[in-house]
């Protein structure tokens with residue numbers, strides 16, 4: 001799976017933005033990682049930056065695209081300099097140097113996990129199941145008292161493993177270019193929608 005900063009604001013991205021922050025528009029921001037900033041830890045990164053340099057935090061959504069598969073909005077914080085410039089100071093997992101960002105004035109970081117919002121860009125059971133599996137994993141990780149735990153969360157294997165296996169199976173299938181009418185990744189010879197499809201449907205509709 002390879003998500004990137006969308007090179008263009010496509011129709012699907014406009015739909016996603018309308019869903020997460022109605023009426024708001026997105027803009028491209030430069031990524032200028034701070035020396036001690038940590039990947040995926042935008043909130044503490046921005047808080048530390050404000051201590052050092054002033055300015056303030058703005059929350060919103062970073063937009064990602066898995067080309068031809070899905071678009072995704074991730075809750076994210078960027079730093080606003082004392083001069084009012086928006087800068088993303090959090091380093092990116094694949095070293096992207098720009099992000100597409102939509103401010104969301106209604107939300108502030110309250111210490112709870114806000115899951116990504118994902119939308120398929122093609123009508124395919126593999127993509128729908130991949131999105132459902134990703135959502136189910138975040139739900140299980142944050143169920144009940146786990147939502148208050150920070151860092152490594154321990155989750156019983158029987159709850160999480162089937163979902164992780166499904167997500168990995170689906171991610172691999174999609175990365176190989178398979179569609180739901182192609183033969184299943186498991187090499188049974190039948191189509192995904194008749195092979196692993198129905199059992200994943202059952203697992204993911206729980």
Ligand SMILES: [Zn+2]
Nearest residue numbers: 184186195196
């Ligand atoms: Zn199969």
